[in-house]
Amino acid sequence: MKKYLGTKILVYILTFVFAVTLDWLIPRFMPGNPILVLVSRFSGLPESARVMYSYLTKAFGLDQPLWSQYVNFWIALFKGDLGISIYLYPRPVLEVLKMAIPYSLGLMIPSILLSWIVGNNLGAIAARRKRLDSIMLPIMYFITGAPYLWLGMLLAYFLGVVWDIFPIAGAYSFSLRPHLSWLFVGDFLKHWILPFLSLFIVQIGGWAIGMRNMVIYELENNYVRYLETLGVKRKLIRKYAFRNAILPQVTGLALQLGTVIAGQVTTEVVFSYPGIGYILTQGILNQDYFLIQGCFLFIIIGVLIANFTVDLVYMALDPRIRFSYGGEV
Amino acid sequence: MKKVFIFALVLLIFSSMFAADVVYKRDETLYAGGGMWAPPSNWSPITPWNAVTGTVGLLYETLFNYDPLTDTLIPWLAESGKWTSNKTYEIKLRKGMTWHDGHPLTSKDVKFTYELAKQIPEIYYSPVWNWLAKIDTPDDYTVVFTFSSPRYHEWSYDLYQNPILPEHIWAKKSKDDVLTGANEKAIGSGAYLFETYGTDRMIYLRNDNWWGNKVFGQPKPKRIVYLTVSSNNVALGMIMKGELDCSNFFLPGIPTLKKTYTDIHTWFDKEPYMLSDNTAYLFFNTTIKPLNDPNLRRALAYAIDPTIIAKNVYEGQVLPSNNVGFLPIKGWMKFYPENAVKQYGFKYDPKTARSLLDKAGYKDVNKDGYREAPDGSKFKIEISVPYGWTDWMESAKIIAAQFVQVGINAEAKFPDYSKYNDDLISGKFSAAISNSGSQMTISPWTSFNWLFNSPISENMYNGNFGKYNNQKLFDLVTQLNSTPMDDTAANKKVIEQIAEIFLKDMPAIPLWYNGMWFEASTQVWKGWPSEKTPYAYPTTWGGRWQTGGVMMLIGLKQ
Numbered sequence: 068m069k070k071y072l073g074t075k076i077l078v079y080i081l082t083f084v085f086a087v088t089l090d091w092l093i094p095r096f097m098p099g100n101p102i103l104v105l106v107s108r109f110s111g112l113p114e115s116a117r118v119m120y121s122y123l124t125k126a127f128g129l130d131q132p133l134w135s136q137y138v139n140f141w142i143a144l145f146k147g148d149l150g151i152s153i154y155l156y157p158r159p160v161l162e163v164l165k166m167a168i169p170y171s172l173g174l175m176i177p178s179i180l181l182s183w184i185v186g187n188n189l190g191a192i193a194a195r196r197k198r199l200d201s202i203m204l205p206i207m208y209f210i211t212g213a214p215y216l217w218l219g220m221l222l223a224y225f226l227g228v229v230w231d232i233f234p235i236a237g238a239y240s241f242s243l244r245p246h247l248s249w250l251f252v253g254d255f256l257k258h259w260i261l262p263f264l265s266l267f268i269v270q271i272g273g274w275a276i277g278m279r280n281m282v283i284y285e286l287e288n289n290y291v292r293y294l295e296t297l298g299v300k301r302k303l304i305r306k307y308a309f310r311n312a313i314l315p316q317v318t319g320l321a322l323q324l325g326t327v328i329a330g331q332v333t334t335e336v337v338f339s340y341p342g343i344g345y346i347l348t349q350g351i352l353n354q355d356y357f358l359i360q361g362c363f364l365f366i367i368i369g370v371l372i373a374n375f376t377v378d379l380v381y382m383a384l385d386p387r388i389r390f391s392y393g394g395e396v
Numbered sequence: 397m398k399k400v401f402i403f404a405l406v407l408l409i410f411s412s413m414f415a416a417d418v419v420y421k422r423d424e425t426l427y428a429g430g431g432m433w434a435p436p437s438n439w440s441p442i443t444p445w446n447a448v449t450g451t452v453g454l455l456y457e458t459l460f461n462y463d464p465l466t467d468t469l470i471p472w473l474a475e476s477g478k479w480t481s482n483k484t485y486e487i488k489l490r491k492g493m494t495w496h497d498g499h500p501l502t503s504k505d506v507k508f509t510y511e512l513a514k515q516i517p518e519i520y521y522s523p524v525w526n527w528l529a530k531i532d533t534p535d536d537y538t539v540v541f542t543f544s545s546p547r548y549h550e551w552s553y554d555l556y557q558n559p560i561l562p563e564h565i566w567a568k569k570s571k572d573d574v575l576t577g578a579n580e581k582a583i584g585s586g587a588y589l590f591e592t593y594g595t596d597r598m599i600y601l602r603n604d605n606w607w608g609n610k611v612f613g614q615p616k617p618k619r620i621v622y623l624t625v626s627s628n629n630v631a632l633g634m635i636m637k638g639e640l641d642c643s644n645f646f647l648p649g650i651p652t653l654k655k656t657y658t659d660i661h662t663w664f665d666k667e668p669y670m671l672s673d674n675t676a677y678l679f680f681n682t683t684i685k686p687l688n689d690p691n692l693r694r695a696l697a698y699a700i701d702p703t704i705i706a707k708n709v710y711e712g713q714v715l716p717s718n719n720v721g722f723l724p725i726k727g728w729m730k731f732y733p734e735n736a737v738k739q740y741g742f743k744y745d746p747k748t749a750r751s752l753l754d755k756a757g758y759k760d761v762n763k764d765g766y767r768e769a770p771d772g773s774k775f776k777i778e779i780s781v782p783y784g785w786t787d788w789m790e791s792a793k794i795i796a797a798q799f800v801q802v803g804i805n806a807e808a809k810f811p812d813y814s815k816y817n818d819d820l821i822s823g824k825f826s827a828a829i830s831n832s833g834s835q836m837t838i839s840p841w842t843s844f845n846w847l848f849n850s851p852i853s854e855n856m857y858n859g860n861f862g863k864y865n866n867q868k869l870f871d872l873v874t875q876l877n878s879t880p881m882d883d884t885a886a887n888k889k890v891i892e893q894i895a896e897i898f899l900k901d902m903p904a905i906p907l908w909y910n911g912m913w914f915e916a917s918t919q920v921w922k923g924w925p926s927e928k929t930p931y932a933y934p935t936t937w938g939g940r941w942q943t944g945g946v947m948m949l950i951g952l953k954q
Contacts, residue, residue: 099814100821106857107817107832108445112550112842113849115520116857122518126576156446157576158437166435166595220629228633236630237596241427241621241639242420244592244599250419339623339630341435341595349434352784354814 075378079371086371090363091140094356095133101153101354102129127153127357140360149364150357154350160361163346168328168365170238171335171342173259175327178266183320186274191309193275194282204279211272219265219337226261233261236339262338266331274316281312314385318377325373328365420599423920423954426617429625429634430644430913431937436593440579441559442519444939448598449622453941455584455600456559459487459506461942464836465930467726469552472608472942473501473560473585475537479880483529483546489537493607495562496583501607503533508563510541516571521558547877549841556838556942560585587615587946598622615949617921622936635660638919642948644936646787646913651711661916661924663934667712670911671933674835675721676788677847677904678779678795679820679828682864686769687777687826691756693902697742698749699802700795702908709790714908720895721834721843721906728840731888733895740899749802758803766805777806780820780828782813788829791907820861822854831910833859836933836943839881844873844894847904864903869894923953 102123106116124130127150128139143150149160189207193200227235239245239255285291285308294304332344343362350358431449438447441456452458459477461470471477477487493501510531513522529544543551565583566574582590587608588600600620623640625631628647634640635647636657650669654660662669678700680687687693702716715724719741722728753759757770769775777799781792792808799806806827811819819825833846849859850870856863876890914934916924925932925944931951933944 097814099812099818101814103817103821103855103857104814105446107821112523112553113833113846113856113858114523118518118522119520120855120857122575151576152437155434155437156443157440157578163435163437170595223629223633228636231637235633235637236625236639237623238594241597241623242422242425244418244420245594246418248418336626337629339596339626341624345626346435352813 075375079375083367083371086367087144087364088137090360090367091137094351094354094359097354099354101356102127104353105153105156127151144364149361152350152355152358152361154353154355154358155346160357163358164343164361164365167341167343167346170340171329171331171344172327174262174266174334174340174342175331176324178263178270179320179323179327182267182270183274183316183323186271187278187313187316189271190275190278190280191282191305191312194279194286195305200279204276207272207275207279209272210268211270211276213269213272215265215269215331215333216337218269219262219334222261222265223337234258235261238341258340262334262340265334265337274319277319278312278316281315282308285309285311310384314381317380317384321373321377321380322370325370326366328362328369420619420621424618426620426641426921426949426952427623427634427639428620428642428644428936429623429631429640430642431935431940432598432622432624434624435595436598438578439582439590440577441561441582441584442574442579444520444559447938448593449936449938450588450598450600450620450941451582452559452939453586453946454588454620455582455586455590456561457584457586458556458559458942460556461944461946462556462838463947464725464727464838464933464943467730467838469556469838470947472556473506474555477555479548480540483543485541485543485546485551487539487541489539490607490611491537493585494605495564495585496589496603497562499562499564500536501560501562501585502536503539504536505563506539506560507531507533508567509558509561512561512566512574516574518575521554524554545878548880549839549877552838552881553842557939587949588620591619596624612947613950615946616952616954617949620949635915635917638917640917641919641921642914642916642924642934642936644913644934645915646713646911647915648711648787650713650915659918661918661926663912663914663925664927668706668715668911669713670913672715672723672725672836672909673912673935674831674910675717675723675843676791676829676831676907676910677721677834678907679825679830679862679904680902681823681826682862682903683823684826685773686758686775687862689756689770690901691752692758693905694742694900695749695752695756695758695802696799696804697902697905698745698752699798699804700905700907701744701798703744704798705791705794706908709787709794710908710911713913714911716908717906719906720898721847722840723834723836723909725836727838728843730884731840731891733888733892736892736895736899740896742899746798746802753802753804760803765803766800767803775805776826777804778809778826779806780809780811780816780825782816783810784813792829795907821856823856823861823863825861828861829907830861836912840891841873841876844876844891847898848873848894860903862903864901866897866901869897872897921952921954923951924948925951 102120105123106120128136152158152160152163155163193203223235226233234257237258239258243251243254245251291304291308329344332348335342335345347362436448439451440447441452444452457473459472459474461472463470473489474487475490480486489503495501513519514525527543527545527547529542532540562583587603587606589603591599591601593599602615602618631643631645632647635643663671680693682688706712706714706716719737720733722732753767758767760767761772779792779796781788789810796806796808820828820830834843846859848869849856852863852865872890872894879886879890912935925934925948932947934948935943936945
């Protein structure tokens with residue numbers, strides 16, 4: 068057991084170093100030059116643009132050879148310094164993330180968890196009832212195939228503009244200053260509900276279909292047949308089938324949660340919701356090396372932690388794994 | 397324990413309900429958008445290109461404002477300013493002006509602002525010291541600038557472009573802080589104060605002690621909430637709901653929406669709806685074959701029909717440009733080179749384009765449907781436009797198709813913005829559309845200085861992207877800059893010469909005028925400037941408030 072965990076941790080550390088190196092490298096392979104992008108936003112006189120270009124290149128350390136930029140990057144990383152954003156100059160990357168990530172998490176985590184729970188249950192129910200299944204399956208396929216953008220726009224147009232029930236932009240009213248009161252909390256929720264719904268609805272479909280297929284597959288399995296011939300109650304059989312079917316769904320959930328830091332670009336754009344997804348996209352378009360690095364660093368950490376958790380959870384959920392690695396078989 | 401908790405909660409709710417200004421009253425607040433595309437992160441007038449819109453104009457102020465509608469420099473911090481000799485410009489400051497913290501604003505601040513760029517040559521306006529010799533302040537309200545080689549046009553531009561900094565704050569900052577500080581809670585002299593900001597908004601509070609209240613009147617909105625809106629749909633929805641009072645976005649569909657939503661206000665009630673603000677040019681890379689041939693470039697100018705673009709892509713929200721890209725504003729048109737245009741001008745005429753191409757030796761020798769260069773080699777023109785700029789993408793496609801019609805192989809190309817920008821600056825393109833330096837200013841010199849920027853170097857940071865090399869033209873642009881602004885005849889003479897070379901050699905083709913996009917809602921605020929009441933140029937873009945935005949705030953009605 069200890070040896071197993073030891074090797075796993077070593078592998079994770081190596082993966083981390085490798086992934087972070089790629090994270091550093093890939094943005095620098097993009098064609099274009101971030102400082103030129105920054106300077107191009109300045110619509111002043113050409114003479115001034117020249118002055119700024121040479122200053123900024125030096126300020127961001129981009130005039131140094133690549134290997135020394137790489138070494139500096141690791142040194143800074145160990146000090147907890149992710150650098151300064153070029154796109155949101157001169158704000159430190161860490162501050163940008165701190166400002167935007169809470170909004171993304173507030174949308175993504177509830178929508179992923181709730182859609183996972185609701186979707187799995189719907190799927191499991193549908194798998195057992197033929198008639199319900201024949202109605203629900205096409206609906207679920209339709210929902211899961213619906214682009215976030217399209218669904219978001221429909222929601223915003225009908226619930227936001229035509230019936231005017233919900234606001235269509237921002238995380239809270241533009242007429243409010245954040246403070247602790249029912250007014251503010253209510254207002255925040257009112258702004259939250261549409262983007263949440265658009266994410267929740269689309270994700271439900273995927274989980275439900277996955278669960279339905281898994282349960283049907285499990286119900287056809289030999290152990291179920293065996294139990295049936297033994298005359299075991301349907302309820303107990305279902306319980307076992309569900310437990311087996313849930314395993315791949317847990318992996319899916321963990322991976323989804325791991326990438327949660329990346330936010331949901333389309334949802335944020337459609338509802339003008341201030342999360343990290345939009346900022347990351349803009350960072351990529353503006354070739355903001357430091358912001359891209361920073362965001363992906365958290366995604367890497369998220370995915371690794373999620374994978375590690377899955378490893379642990381599997382041991383608890385699936386006795387086969389526990390016994391095989393424990394050498395008890 | 398539970399009781400204490402409930403009590404605390406109730407207390408909290410009550411206290412926050414009575415806390416000052418957590419809810420902004422609708423009729424005191426102006427919601428604006430279109431000039432902020434990223435979370436607010438910078439309020440430094442030293443890095444104005446990246447600062448939140450309003451940093452210059454609302455927080456910091458310039459010596460003059462400029463009104464393009466009447467072509468006048470409006471004395472702002474300055475009470476008056478004049479050239480007292482060829483080489484000296486004297487400014488009298490207004491008396492009794494203060495910074496937001498109550499410190500008086502004097503000539504020392506003006507001197508400090510400019511001299512800071514001498515101490516720290518990394519500041520963007522430091523090149524002024526190549527032609528400015530010294531600054532004297534005989535008293536607290538007089539500033540005398542003495543120039544070594546005066547650049548009259550550039551100086552007029554600087555007068556309303558460079559914000560004045562408070563010496564008592566900025567003198568204490570370290571060099572790094574000056575250059576890279578975010579300058580949160582900025583202390584300026586302007587009509588609005590820095591109140592607070594969020595990820596998607598910037599909030600300005602009116603400065604009730606503003607010195608200008610007595611001079612210009614008080615701006616009407618108590619608060620300005622400036623929003624980042626990440627998509628056109630949201631902006632349109634907010635305008636329809638009356639949640640966005642003033643927007644400077646380009647929004648497709650406004651001409652149609654205006655018919656049903658009568659409270660959407662634009663400058664003109666009918667086409668073109670918008671004022672013209674900057675000119676889109678098609679640059680040619682003049683260093684590659686066969687685009688280095690002026691005959692080819694001139695022939696192509698005859699092949700483009702910008703009217704189609706204005707009608708189909710912009711639904712009539714823009715106007716086609718004139719031959720020299722002069723914006724239809726007083727300050728430029730008074731110098732319009734009509735003789736050069738009459739003699740060397742061009743107009744959409746595919747027949748002429750074809751015959752010019754034939755004459756210059758561009759013929760389809762191998763019968764593949766496209767003309768070859770005079771030396772018999774095949775060529776293709778790729779028109780680069782940033783991906784995602786949908787209006788420009790459509791326009792580039794139309795232009796490519798128009799080139800094909802006269803037998804030139806052409807194609808529109810859409811690299812990502814950063815790639816497009818890199819190609820443009822380093823000259824790795826064949827043709828590209830750009831407007832990065834053609835915006836409305838006090839003098840067409842800024843446009844020429846951008847179009848024909850010199851010297852030619854490996855990277856052309858802003859302007860002359862096609863690396864068109866013509867020393868005679870460069871000298872003329874310099875000569876224009878050093879011709880006093882009020883000598884219209886002398887300026888016009890130089891501009892005629894510039895225009896002649898421009899039209900003969902056609903290193904870039906002016907296409908259409910992008911609009912000063914402006915869609916206001918009359919649901920809460922009224923009295924917006926328009927064609928009938930042209931009291932202010934309706935802009936809230938970054939670095940542009942001093943060309944009309946602030947005057948608009950003063951002129952609004954409830």
